[in-house]
Amino acid sequence: MHISEGILSAPVLAGGAVLTTLGTAVGLKKLDYDRIMTVSLFSAAFFVASLIHVPVGPGSVHLLLGGLLGIILGWGAFPAIVVALALQTIFFQYGGMIVLGVNGFTIAGPAVLCGLIFRPWLKGSRKQQMIAGFLAGFFAMFLSALLIGAALYLSDRGFLRAAGLLLVSHLPVMIIEGLITMFVVTFLAKVQPEILSLNN
Amino acid sequence: MIDEPFASGSTLFHKRDTRVKLVGAAAISLVLALCSSFLVAVTGCIITAMMLILSKPDLKLVSKRIIGVNIFTFFIWLTLPLTYGGSETLTFSMFNLSMDGIRLAALITVKTNGIFFCILALLATSTTASLGHGLEKLGFPKKLCFLLLFSYRQLFVINQEYHRLLRAAKLRGFSPANTMHTYRTYSHLFGMTLVKSWNRAERVHQAMLLRGFNGRLIPLNQSPPGKADYFFLIIMLLISLFLAGLSLFCYNSL
């Protein structure tokens, strides 16, 4: 889910750039050099996830997994996601340099928010973990779609209905994101709970 | 597989310093992204297309990438003419197509592709490694640049690990469908990839410690841009200024 270059208006692009700069700055500040390798590897894993096709209906979608990254890395997810998006621009020319601010905020913002909200739930029972995983995955994607819609609408009021369509058409994808995030979270809780920092 | 197919070559675009290319790409992208007239967009698109041709890319690959980049444009063509509204309409049997919507979709398409050509000619002709260093020299935060460089290095290792696991699943008869089993399997494959990444991060961190890493990353010097690089930069900036000027002129004459 990228907005490509050449669609948004100047104020929206500027707003996105400012917000992403702020978020990245906070994320970097909280990230000490001892953890830089871990964040790098998860950033790379996030990139790899975006290449995974998962079948939905007759077609297939790419995974996003912002919520999952938010749960694992907290604020660190912000720079991690921005870096992964930059790599996508370099490798596949998805997105672009100017729109990176908006794309960064629409994906990383909800990821961090959902991470902060749902992470505490992971300390609970297995059922709570599952619910937290699903909701984090679902809402991170939902909010991303909402923000993308808002960015479009703020750029040109004529985008209103297109933005609505975008949101609705992504509903199935949000459910898949929720399910996959849920399964990955329970997988991690079982196999290597340290990743979710549940052990200390 | 992930690759950098445009980065190898010896055209004048490949030889230029990455800092210069980054600044040039940002300037041209910015002007094109903000312009609102067809004349500017088309002129810009023609210029960047010529730049792209000068960088001698593999045209088959370019056409593949164009498809990927235009998925969003496709969505816009699908929706805007039907939903944009406005007074002028074009009636097609049962559909009322908005002229404004069509005009906007066309403008966006030209802009998106113009910027795509520019990125392909200027950025894809460098390796990600040198782009990371270029950003660092341009004053981007060191931590962010190292994050970019380390992720880039690990990308391939992790992608390989994921694909080896996927292969194991396929060998055991896994074929994706719309089932819970499929989603669970993908989650397990990706979850295991995360577990391995996490453990690898620990080992790589140890490797850094063993080589004296103490919380400070020291970059190697890069040779400064040469005369040809500055000349190139001036041309890129002139192109941006020209497009910006044209843009203002069109705006005022409206």
Add this chain to the structure above:
Amino acid sequence: MTSDQPLLELRNLSYSLPGKNSRLLDTVNFRISNERIGLIGPNGCGKTTLFQIIMGLLKASEGEVLLEGKTMTGEKDFRMLRSKLGFLFQDSDDQLFSPTVLEDVAFGPLNHGATPDEARTLSIRTLEQLGLNGFEDRITHRLSGGEKKLVALATILSMRPKLLLLDEPSNNLDPATRERLINILRGLDQAHIIISHDLDFLASTCTRLYTIQDRQLIRCKQKQVHSHEHIHPYGDQPHQHGT
């Protein structure tokens, strides 16, 4: 299926590494029905590559792979083939991805249409067959190297393959587990091809030896006595001689 039709046949198989001109394998011919075959050869000679071609993971540049007399052509054929041939990877970490042992062993049967109950019963039986009783709920990732190898074998055996392709199964095993694996392999009904550098292991589990020499798969002369004599200490430590 006539009696002289082999289970698996390779006809004039050739393979070049992508981007290289020279061939790694050149017009390989081979047939196996219910033999137990060992495959030995220096590092990088193409043993693993041969297995990957058989399983349809790599595409031969020339020649054919035949299963029960039928030439495998597309991905669909190879999907069928994969349900009948079990491939044990060199590195078990590449093969195991489910959180628990039971889920991993049941994964194959589930994909091949078993109901969850059948898959569970089958998996537990397979684990018992390998002496892994009580391993069902263990976390796969946390098993020791030898246990992982045995569980990886279980994930393949639970699919009831007709032929096993085992890539260096005795690698990184401690002596006790190695012994156990030998006994397990001797007790199985299936035909197998085992890649190994460990001649004693092959001698205990195989009846015929092949090697890859000059890009060809060649049957070794049987029971050729051979002796090394070298000046080095602790010759009773497991070791390996380079090429």
Add this chain to the structure above:
Amino acid sequence: MTSDQPLLELRNLSYSLPGKNSRLLDTVNFRISNERIGLIGPNGCGKTTLFQIIMGLLKASEGEVLLEGKTMTGEKDFRMLRSKLGFLFQDSDDQLFSPTVLEDVAFGPLNHGATPDEARTLSIRTLEQLGLNGFEDRITHRLSGGEKKLVALATILSMRPKLLLLDEPSNNLDPATRERLINILRGLDQAHIIISHDLDFLASTCTRLYTIQDRQLIRCKQKQVHSHEHIHPYGDQPHQHGT
């Protein structure tokens, strides 16, 4: 430093795996000054663990590591030790983390206070020493396995260590690279300890052999003639005998 003071000494070193009671290593004593030592032993006997303890990556449960007669106590001591000992990992992908070869080789010198220019010169010289001329700007992840191993060695040699700890350096190398590595190691001035299962490799690069037996580090009797005799064909193929 008196002449009888070893470069590295281990005194009564013991180690238990976290969460286990039984010891993996028990009162190990060892000294090395400028010897070239090979270390052989079955899988899982604790060879890699021993290296990790020496480098201060794992903490011994008991006993001491001494460098040039000085007991290493805290992280600060070990940081100093790490500038004098080079540890080559089993998996080069863990060791090479920079995008280009030059950056990776220069990483150590930069951290130890070299200026960027010095580090660059030193790195290029080290690469040349290993016959890796012109590799400076190669992208690390695109190197072949053998090239990665040599570059990993370069990242260590550029720190001018006094002692090298090499963990299975000849693993997964093709014959030509293996030969090249042997020549490189024979040409180096440093003392080294090499873990390997490949006795021929050790015989060409080491003057003494140690093994871990009964949780102890034991010197192997020198030049003990040993001969296998087994009934198997193609004995000239590289192979390995299990324990």
